[in-house]
Amino acid sequence: MGRLRVRLGRIWALLREGVERGVFPGAVAAIFLPGSLYLSAAGWRALYSHREPNDTETLYDLASLTKPLATTLALMKLRAEGRISLSAPLKCFFPEEFFGNDTFREISLREVLSHGAGFPAWRPYFRKLQERPLRERREALVRLILSETQAYQPGERELYSDLGFFLLGEVIVRITRTPLERYVENVYGELGIPELLFRPLHKGIPRERIAPTEFLPSAGVFLRGEVHDENTRALGGVSGTAGLFGTARGVARLLSVFLEVWQGGKRGFLTRELLEEFWCFRRPGGTWALGFDRPSPTGSSAGPLFPRRALGHLGYTGCAFWLVPEEGWGAVLLTNRVHPSRENRRIRSFRPRFFSEVAIRMRRGTP
Template identity: 40%
Template sequence: MNSHSIHHLMQQGLRENVFPGAVLLVGSGDTRLFFEAYGKANLFSGQPMIREAVFDLASLTKPLATTLAVAKLVDQARISLDQPVVKWLPALAGSDKATISIRQLLCHQGGFPAHRLFYMTLKSLLPSRRKAAVLDLLKHTPLAYQPGETTLYSDLGFMLLCRLVEAVAGYPMNEFLKTEIYDPMGLTDLFFVDLTRDHLTRKPFAATELCPMRNRLLVGEVHDDNAWFAGGVDGHAGLFGTADAVFRLLRFLVADFRGRSSGSVFSTQILSDVFNGEGKHPLPLGFDRPSVQHSSAGRYFSANTVGHLGFTGVSVWMDLEKECCIILLTNRVHPFRWNTRLGQFRPFIHDRIMEHFEI
């Protein structure tokens, strides 16, 4: 199998309407083994997809933004993972959230249900009041289980983490990430679109959905409704970026993790915790691991792999043992979210890639 075969499979994905467009980047160590764009970024304008296309990274926000902001605050000795979040968010005092630790939130063990339609409440408030109102909504959402009792993937826990970061840092999470993490790494193509400042930047955004709630095609504004009504910056969604920026971020993290970075942004210790968990908490923080059977990562990634999926059609899997990664960014929700063919295509293309490059 040669690279032409991977091209053929991606073209097949286009023909079978798995996605309107995609960018595929395969990395081994610091080398980009494969990096190509396919299809259309916008079906209505005919804008072609390019390698520099900016995608709504959806839930990749959790590991690539929120988790890293928390990790930086730990490195700065401003917070501790096993302390209760109420220490920095006293509004939670006296509620059933008072014992939840930061680590539990990062591991999706905080007790929160998976999702709530907060935007149905937020849309009736003045835009200036919406972000603060989310904390009150989180406080009054009944827990689905006792914190630490089980693992349930939840957007809500990461929404709370965003408010924790901002309470400790003293300014918005997107600015903290830019100043403390992305800028020092030279990553200008990872960012949030802060809708409260109304500055939709002119970048080659991949379009997402014809949104029934907002009654327009979404281009360069976050797809997730809870994040949009909260102003575009939140802990569960809101990050935008290019495939290459995601790749370079992952390489910086691995270099810091291995202790071979010349200008490290993170300590080896905190990244060990992020990727592997620690002691009695052997879960990665913010990241996911491939499931044992029918993983979206396919069959060839080792057990020492971290990654995540995003609702808009984006994914990243990074094998820490083999030091390889596959970043597949698509706009599968364009023009409608009901297209779910990517679920079958993703592990299939991953397996063909790993076989081709003998990884």
Template identity: 40%
Template sequence: MKTVDRLMQKALEDGVFPGGVLLVSKEDQIVFFEDYGYADIFSGTRMTRETIFDLASITKTLATTPAVMRLVQQNKLNIETRIGEILSEFTSDEKGNIRIRELLTHTSGLIDWRPYYPDVYPYPPKDRKAALRAMLLKESLIEQPGEKMLYSDLGFMFLEWIVESLSRKTLDNFVKEEIYDPLGLDNLFFTDTSSGITPEGHFAATENCPWRKMVLQGLVHDDNAYSVGGVCGHAGLFGTAEAVRLLVSELLNTYYGHSSKGIFRQDIVSLFFKRQENAGRALGFDCPPGKDGSCGQYFSEKTIGHLGFTGTSFWADMMRFAVVILLTNRVHPSRENIKIRAFRPMLHDAVMKALGYA
């Protein structure tokens, strides 16, 4: 792993990110776990292996998707169920025909993103989620459901709404009670900004936010998620590298039939891990697109993972039980730094070579 370590050191020198944590496991054993650089360049706070990161869109795979899996396991939901069968607001709306499967695979026909936050934030905190959902209700489809893959934050906002409707709990409380607490994952959580309480912990700083006019630390970077209090289906989850590993390992162990915890069922994990041909993705999880993907060229076809805008990612190879978790603060102090795009495949190739898979 000396080559891997040198690559991470060089990334700091080249300004790819101010700091990061790299964790690699093979067959459920950690083989590499190191921290690099700074969690906050302004205070000079060093990164540690216990640093808590804004996981950004990894929320989709490690909160919203597992929540949907639990509801499927509880027979409260089927992936072929249509939105209109769950949310009465959509009974006579074109979006009511979108299936859960299509939300999970980004083939819903919904637009990719919309800046809701300037219109949502002026509402009183208790009314902001309802205001956002009223805006979602007004959205028009740009494609017919199931016809085209377009990565969409909106689809996972809908999934959060569905989880809340079926469970009668907010997404953060549902995943905490159903998944995180039973697995002892204290370092995987949402920060509820509507409470007005500053979260405690060693957080990696993210952007000097032009809208909020401050350096964000322990507050969700995603503006739409922040505008509704920090808990949303597409973003808002925070966690350490070890917490990410523990949840991903539980999913993999269940997939292999090795888990006795019963949080997830093997057949459901297998269903969600399977690449969907019309989307090139699994249910809620990304899959390698080929040699040009961010995970490089050596992960097998049976790989799932996801990226986060803040500079986070994980990739899990089901054939080799190999997991690579890279958490960085690449948007600190500005999102204009996109050097990580070229760095990610190089790093993953080096890791897989070091593991003997290239």
């Protein structure tokens, strides 16, 4: 392990290079394998109104990491308890009058989880939702999504989409009769992961511990502790698509639980068989598992060195993780690349370099 620690120095140097090149204000990375977790922070937590040094306990807006680490995890629990079937169509969960497009009535949870349900990638629903009282917005959002025109024939291709995961969040609420935020955080409690949560400002987390994201002109402030995703913010900060905040340590601890179970352990409701049901799915010609992405042969944020069976996900704010279950290791990269503006897209070329470097160092250092 000592030699591995030395080899990780190149990865930490890449974080500092990212700061110097303006890829992001700051970053925290975690490298993990059974029994070991390595963390490093670089740069600045915030740039405005003054520079704040970063550290490994910074909370980041995890954006779409919410999809695998919260929504998919909650569905795993419901599946383990026999409360859902992944073959169940959406018509089992929403009233008939919600379906402005009847085709979506027969779409299965499995198709939604694998981004093969026919939904468009994104819509600015927040513009319409803001005109309604907060208590009416969730139902209004579901109706809007289920009335969309199909982007493609369901099951014939994949298109990464926020829309389906908004629906999955509402499916969880309807099955459990519990707010999504409470249900997911109870799951984290069962698994012993306290560092992941929604709406951190409501939980007493000091603003100073949270990395700010983008400048909000309407309020004249930087978003800090409030979700960056506009549609989720219009819902009050919690959805199946976004809203999760956490530290690199917390993300790595949850992913380590997954790896422990994959290798034959058991933690709470998680079993190897359950992970196989979600992780081993693949549509012919596609890359998506259920709730998790895989490296693409045509180019991926994981770079060219991660095996095709690796699993991961990206977040719009600049977060990502990739793990290799068969080899028992993984990596997390958390940044706030959208601070001060989402127009900074340098991370697109940085991420493959970062994860390729991780793959090189870990394969040399894995016992």
